[in-house]
Amino acid sequence: MSHENPKVIEISDGAAIPTKKDFGLFSAWRIAFFGALLVLIYLVVTRPDPYLRIVKFLPDGIIVTFQVTFFSIALALLLGLITGLGRISRNKIINAIASTYVEVVRGIPLLVQLFYIYYALGRFVKVPDMVAAVVAMSVCYGAYMGEVFRAGIESIDKGQTEAARSLGFNRRQTMFYVILPQAWRTILPPVGNEFIALLKDTSLVSILAVADLLRRGREFASETFAYFETYTVIALIYLLITLILSKLVSLMEERLNYYGKV
């Protein structure tokens, strides 16, 4: 049957996406979010030195973290779509390339990939650190996204393809007019999850001389020796960002809820 709810893809290395019932007064989300916010405000107000100084030092890093995240996710989505389509392709060569890409990337730790792509790129072309970081992150996450896209596409009933093909749509038209618009709703929750996971993983690029949030924190800490205080703030900020994003994702999911089902 064609109108059953889509299959749920369980990939959860992002953050717990809150559901409606998690929005109660004492939900984990609220406790974590307001708790982190209160602790941060309390520290800044009661001990401006060093906490206010730390907080003032970090916004540039937050911007860089978001930049890396957005560019990487955009590129990863594109790579993921191509990979997902490649994985279901009837063309054996395309299929093999896409599958090999996924297997290789999944088998190498992200940090090793970052180093590898960064230095491999650096060996042949001179690119800004930021670009190298984005390329590395997208190559890695593109493989995960590819699996999400593949699962989303495969979750759509075969009857949809048959109906579209019977009307005269070719394979490509069927994919873009009929399958992907439906698969999107299955794909979105795990993509939201991947987005959050990617944001957290961008902290790894601090090793590549990219001045992201963590890197800025390290710089501050090494100058002031306020390691404990700095990393406390860093952790709280990552937590707040992640919690806000997970809420946004859940709101978006609700809006995209199933067609015509009230």
Next chain:
Amino acid sequence: MEKSDPIIIIENACKYFGQLKAVNNVSLSIQPGEKVVIIGPSGSGKSTLLRSINRLEEISSGRIVVDGLDIMDKSNDINKIRMEVGMVFQSFNLFPHKTALQNLTMAPIKLRKMAREQAEEIALRLLKKVNIQDKAHAYPAQLSGGQQQRVAIARALAMNPKIMLFDEPTSALDPEMIGEVLDVMKNLALEGMTMVVVTHEMGFAREVADRVIFMDHGAVVEEGTPEHFFHNPTHERTKLFLSQIL
């Protein structure tokens, strides 16, 4: 092409699924405007044969010619051929992300390059014809099975096909909804549409069919007018089948 030429020609069609012979050497020709009803026990290959006509199943050997074009010939664009052959499925297969109206207008707009206004006008007329115009802006999930199937028939008709294929169109419906779908199909038959229908609805076969075909184990066992078929079947297997279902 002359009018008396068959619009569908099936010659020695065979279809294997591994060891299983789903369709075993079937030959059949269907005239424009003819209504052919295919019946038979489940697993008799009737759906596979029907789905071969628009190449949803590729036959393993033999030849199928639709509207003068060999559908297995790769130089003929199968998508062009399918535009002339409407298909109605047991499970409706409406596009759930589109409204009823959009389900009807999508293919004419994208494939026939029809203007949206014109496509919508035709779609509304067809929805009226299948008696469901008030649900034009409803999504499939908001419609009953019978309503969905009527929209699905209208969707196929929106491409203005020369042939309509029906693959057990009422088998997934609650009993009280079967009538409304059969009525739509009967009206379509009266308008002269070429129809090939796989069904278990013997009343429909008796009333509408020009020819009834009985299949078993992938082969055509017996064919004839409904008169002949229901009153004087010659083969034992046909008699047995009819005695079981009537």
